[in-house]
Amino acid sequence: MKPHIKTIAAIIMLLTLQSCQSSDKKQDDTNATDQTQLIQLGGRKYWLALPDNYQPANSYKLLLAFHHSGGRGKEMQSLSQFDKISNDYIVAYPESEQVEWNEGCECNIAHRLGADDLGFTSNMIAEIQQRHNVTPGEVYAAGYSQGGLFVQNLACNLPHAFKAVAVVAAPMSIQLASSCAPTQPVSMMMVHGTADPVLPYNGMVHSNFGLISSPDAIALLAEKNSSLPYVLQKSLHANVNLSSYHNGKQKFQLFSIKDGGHNWQFDGFDTSRKILNFFATVEQAELPEHSQLVSTEQGQFHVRAMGLNNPGPAVVLLAGPNYNYHSDSAWFAALQPLLAQQYRVYSIDRLGNAFSSIADTLSYRRFADDLAAVLQQLEEEQVTLVSFSSAGISARWFYQQYQQQFDIKAMLYIDPDIPLPHSLSLYQGYPADWYLENLPALLPHLAAGNWTDRTKEKLETEYSEIKQLVAGHDVQVDWTYFEQIMQLRLLIPQQQARAREIAAYIADLDGYAALPMVTSIPVSVIDSDFEQLQIEQAANEPELAAALLQWQQEGSSWSAEQASLSNGQYIALADSDHLVPLQQPQQIKSALDWLFNQMQLP
Structure with a gap:
């Protein structure tokens, strides 16, 4: 040296000894x-x-x-x-x-x-x-x-x-x-x-x-x-x-x-x-601000709670998938802070998503029962449900099963799944049928990390697309929260949970399609025209383009009818992406404001 x-x-060494917060007198090694x-x-x-x-x-x-x-x-x-x-x-x-x-x-x-x-x-x-x-x-x-x-x-x-x-x-x-x-x-x-x-x-x-x-x-x-x-x-x-x-x-x-x-x-x-x-607590990830884990007999559910001092019915946000079937409360990183300025708002992640615990049996239908247990723990009895995409299945089943236990004031669907024959044939085709057939072999394949790199690439692409999606719009996104939730999709258990949910999707849709439209509470529907891009991209495949066009028309017709029968609003968005909660959260807030104005509240 x-x-x-x-x-x-x-x-x-000298500075260290001088700064130590030990006693002034040396301990005698022999005095144990x-x-x-x-x-x-x-x-x-x-x-x-x-x-x-x-x-x-x-x-x-x-x-x-x-x-x-x-x-x-x-x-x-x-x-x-x-x-x-x-x-x-x-x-x-x-x-x-x-x-x-x-x-x-x-x-x-x-x-x-x-x-x-x-x-x-x-x-x-x-x-x-x-x-x-x-x-x-x-x-x-x-x-x-x-x-x-x-x-x-x-x-x-x-x-x-x-x-x-x-x-x-x-x-x-x-x-x-x-x-x-x-x-x-x-x-x-x-x-x-x-x-x-x-x-x-x-x-x-x-x-x-x-x-x-x-x-x-x-x-x-x-x-x-x-x-x-x-x-x-x-x-x-x-x-x-x-x-x-x-x-x-x-x-x-x-x-x-x-x-x-x-x-x-x-x-x-x-x-x-x-x-x-x-x-x-080394095995417990640090939770973002406003997040908590709510324990039920079925597991722990990640709940982000904001605006807790605001009166009135609780607004419950339920996430559905994008085109990569990624589905969690990251999609509400712009919407929830906006709504929390006026409402008491919870975003609740299904098991296998975000920080929620893992389970072997996962489905949108099952989440209706889980949601009831979570709301019971939160002591929220009067609620308004806001569901994005396939989470409408959970919202509809929750209403079907728990309308007597909870005071459900209204529902707001954002691009819901359409429970009509042609739309169902598209939803229940690829990739849902492939996941259902291959799930037993796919789960160990995922466990070996074989899809982690491709998942990372998809997430990086999604992040870039979402940054572009909100650019030029007056939208404030909590990017820190978005990143913390989005990156969890890389974990092997979350990859497997996604596969299980896709495999269960066909049965979810069959049960959902058997339910009648809701008529006793107002149900508003936000209907974006995100299908239009897919239709244009299929211009060289006339049969596919025709099927997508029929899907779009069927969806708009069903959505308008559901809103009309329940005295809700039908809101058609032109030139809109499917991720309405990130691109146009103000539209959702306006629709929610309208619903609250229809309620007879004390």
Whole structure:
């Protein structure tokens, strides 16, 4: 190591020690508490803290907490207090062999002297598992300052040993960033003050000990762990911002503490408790603002709730598919915020869509029953349903089955499926018949990731088309929400859910076609002319063009009749795309305003 590198290391060590929030007096290594034991292991040592009321027959999680440069295990125990906060963990506080941990930069004293800290960590885990009943798959690590740099090394080079890790007050060395290649995903949480003078939040340039920024570090680790591409940014507190990625099973989060220094704890942010909460929820993706999961006997349903202080019947938004059969509340990223200015609005995702849980049996018909259970949990009895595309099947079945249980004031269809013979023959043909026939073979094919690339290409194309669709219109789209929901379609379970819904579509349509038109409440229908483009594209195929034209005419006729029979509105949109909720949300709001004006409300 070059002399000036030693100088840098010494300065970092000194500043780290000065900024640590441990007690002023050094802990005596020989003075162990009743539940903390000093363990010798192959010339190395660590402190082991057992939970209060420890029972050998009980199973516990294992947490390894790594100290800062020049620190000791007992200092880390005093600083983090992990064993005092939770009785769910056995906590080990290891001690470095050298003044620093061998963090993976190949630039410090520990590396030069050959400290095998990765091996020591593996041996320590194995020994604790041999002596105590550690819950399988529940091993975690946390590190502060230079100990945090080492924990990043664990995430890159020993990921199979951990379910999740946490890093406090440390970005990532340029060297580790360039070499990090985890063999399997491991969740990571980072906490860093933006004004850290020791290991700067924004990184630093140096020929031997350069650092990338913490935002770049979490983005890099997310990418290397196969995360979905779009980050979720949230403001949690006046001085705390969250950047969150996930891959459907693991998540990667950076808590940025505004003006925070080189500390473990911060005002308004209890780092130790936040870390334990992260470990307990690593398989739960961070939800966007206004989102919640509503639990029923059938599973958890993703619900986005806005305008909750507005009076009157709740407006319930039900999503249907576009031409790629993608169907979730992303389609309401422009409509729901607009409606929430006046109404209490819920968008509710079916199982297998967005953040809702997965199920083996999925259909639009089934969702009518699920919807009733969700509304019951939300304590909403008086509702108006707004359904887009095939979600009209769910809305119609919900009305059929639950009109006595709920006060359904009105319905608004947007480009509904048409339950007439010619239209049904088109809907029930390709691709629905192909999915139904091939579903048993298709599901494992999807599970192997064979359609992920093509799904990604379709989503990228859709995103570009939607950007063009709203350009030039006075439409405000919540793009952050749109991205967070859209990217979930890449996940294998969501791909399989889409296939299951398409396969069930034929039976859904048969049941829907057997139902009469609604006449006892007002039903308005927005009918776009999106079929016109398909008709023009089929100009060289006269038979297909004629079939599409008949579909369009049949749809307009049925929609106008349904609106007339129920004293609703028939609204024909010219030069319109099928994605009316994104392109023309104001048209939907105007139609909804009209319906509310017809209601006799107290």
